Amino acid sequence: MLLAIHCGMMLVFLLLGLVFSQGKGAFLIAGYNTAPKQEKEKYDEKALCRFMGKLMFVLAAAWVPIALSALLDRMWLLWLGLGLFLAVCIGGVVYMNTGHRFEKKKQQ
DSSP states (O other): OHHHHHHHHHHHHHHHHHHHHTTOOGGGSTTTTTSOHHHHTTBOHHHHHHHHHHHHHHHHHHTHHHHHHHHHTOHHHHHHHHHHHHHHHHHHHHHHTSTTTTBOOOOO
């Protein structure tokens, strides 16, 4: 039963990755979906979605050790997976919010 739940979580991340990698689903991105229209116009929505797609795929991969921990009954795999998952989340948020990576280029 627990393994099925973990596989379901991986499937959710994979499906979100597919949606985002097509440049769609921006309404699912917290912060972006609540921003005023004027603020949203400053950002390249497709680039932001494509990055979120890559992030979702990496999060699905980080969930593999967690699922394996349920299958093999190894606690260290659970902690490894949780650590990877947390590191990817923090790294992704830091990457997204630094360097003005997803702002539209100003035309001259």
